[in-house]
Amino acid sequence: METGRGAELVFVQVAKQFGDQQVLRRIDLTVKPGEFIAIIGRSGCGKSTLLRLAAGLETPTSGMIQLDGQLLHGLNTAARVMFQDARLLPWRRVIDNVGLGLKGDWKEQAITVLEQVGLADRAKDWPSVLSGGQRQRVALARALISRPQLLLLDEPLGALDALTRIEMQRLIERLWREQRFTALLVTHDVDEAVMLADRVVLIEDGECALDLPVRLPRPRQRGDAAFADLVDTILRRILSTESDEKVIAASSMSEKRRAL
Amino acid sequence: MKESKKVKWIHEKVVPWGLPIVLLVAWQGAVEAGWLSSRVLPAPTDVVAAAWDLLEKGELWQHLSISFGRALIGFAIGGSLGFVLGLLNGVFRPAERLLDTSIQMIRNIPHLAMIPLVILWFGIGEEAKVFLVAIGVLFPIYVNTLHGIRNVDAGLLEMGRVYGLRPWQLFWRIWLPGALSSILVGLRYALGIMWLTLIVAETIAADRGIGYLAMNAREFMQTDVVVFSILLYALFGKLADSIARFLEKRWLRWNVNYQNR
Numbered sequence: 001m002e003t004g005r006g007a008e009l010v011f012v013q014v015a016k017q018f019g020d021q022q023v024l025r026r027i028d029l030t031v032k033p034g035e036f037i038a039i040i041g042r043s044g045c046g047k048s049t050l051l052r053l054a055a056g057l058e059t060p061t062s063g064m065i066q067l068d069g070q071l072l073h074g075l076n077t078a079a080r081v082m083f084q085d086a087r088l089l090p091w092r093r094v095i096d097n098v099g100l101g102l103k104g105d106w107k108e109q110a111i112t113v114l115e116q117v118g119l120a121d122r123a124k125d126w127p128s129v130l131s132g133g134q135r136q137r138v139a140l141a142r143a144l145i146s147r148p149q150l151l152l153l154d155e156p157l158g159a160l161d162a163l164t165r166i167e168m169q170r171l172i173e174r175l176w177r178e179q180r181f182t183a184l185l186v187t188h189d190v191d192e193a194v195m196l197a198d199r200v201v202l203i204e205d206g207e208c209a210l211d212l213p214v215r216l217p218r219p220r221q222r223g224d225a226a227f228a229d230l231v232d233t234i235l236r237r238i239l240s241t242e243s244d245e246k247v248i249a250a251s252s253m254s255e256k257r258r259a260l
Numbered sequence: 261m262k263e264s265k266k267v268k269w270i271h272e273k274v275v276p277w278g279l280p281i282v283l284l285v286a287w288q289g290a291v292e293a294g295w296l297s298s299r300v301l302p303a304p305t306d307v308v309a310a311a312w313d314l315l316e317k318g319e320l321w322q323h324l325s326i327s328f329g330r331a332l333i334g335f336a337i338g339g340s341l342g343f344v345l346g347l348l349n350g351v352f353r354p355a356e357r358l359l360d361t362s363i364q365m366i367r368n369i370p371h372l373a374m375i376p377l378v379i380l381w382f383g384i385g386e387e388a389k390v391f392l393v394a395i396g397v398l399f400p401i402y403v404n405t406l407h408g409i410r411n412v413d414a415g416l417l418e419m420g421r422v423y424g425l426r427p428w429q430l431f432w433r434i435w436l437p438g439a440l441s442s443i444l445v446g447l448r449y450a451l452g453i454m455w456l457t458l459i460v461a462e463t464i465a466a467d468r469g470i471g472y473l474a475m476n477a478r479e480f481m482q483t484d485v486v487v488f489s490i491l492l493y494a495l496f497g498k499l500a501d502s503i504a505r506f507l508e509k510r511w512l513r514w515n516v517n518y519q520n521r
Contacts, residue, residue: 100425
């Protein structure tokens, strides 16, 4: 596995059906190496399914997924996933959770990653004594120790309180900027999407309904007018499906405004 | 500071033994005063004397080791069979479909009801006792292992696969530890059933062992030896339970429910 370089991920006319239910109709999406993409949408729109397809946990009903030009089949070994619940093994100490599945001498490396997420002093603890935010930080350390080319984040901050969430967003952004892996974040929080992503993709009716670049300088500020503007635009786009044209017009307006 | 520590120690270690000691003293007193016939219940000192006598003649060790051996061999055979079947049927659906119904049918026969048949098959030799113990412990281990495996968090298994664990790593790191608390519950039940089965089997058909010791003593009206045999079973039961508790404490350290117990 190469270090410091993200993978390119391409969805080509991907559709996914569970029984009679068409979850994804037609997804065309290209994620450039090292890019941070946020996928948003109403609950049940299939955004988590998209992520599971990228992880190789599901196979597309039709279409294909390419990873660095190679057709993805079976589990995606270049990818690591962070789930909504941390999914730490309760019977292994923090450090052994971080080193899960690794061979050779990984202890030192594990301590280093735990330092990066600020939990080196909890290495010997059981996961049960950690707070929700700390568990997610351990999960992040576990995901990053193997230097993945692609990090898939399935609403990993959804269950955290507002302050912890902001802390985690900063941590994820910092580590992403240091390591330049490709990141795919599924979230229902538009604020979070705009905070972190290079592009925000909206999934609606099983298709990519909106693909909006976020050209705000990092680190981004929530109080910023352009930030608030963009969040507002996206929210209005999600909430009003009937007045599509108007909102898209508004979005391009606000983009122009920012460019000025 | 020191004083309060001492008080705490007395509370924790001495108080629980208060009632048994009072009962024992009352029992001894009642026999010596003639309120209780030693035919009905011999004095505690007589029981101790009988134990000493058996120990001196070397008879006790012989019976003890025989009973112990039967228990262990039966437990090893039945326990490992139940464990393997539980794992197999828990992990592989087709195996469960093939085997579970049959196992559940056999499970519903009270295994002690098979004693006449077992005596016909094996006589009153060692095999009969070992067989009964094995059948007795098989099912609690099987049922609880299956239940434990079934309840392993699917999310953890999925995580394990995403993080590149091979099938045997999945088994050792996720399936087995995830099922362990349930398996240990099965172990505790099985240890109880192990003694129960052995007592019944040895009492009905045996020429050696603690059960035989008790039945033989009954014929000679040696109430003290009978009481002593019963106490031996109680002691072993307690010992088995302590072992199970120790394993729980050691293997389930990570589980808050088993910490500081």
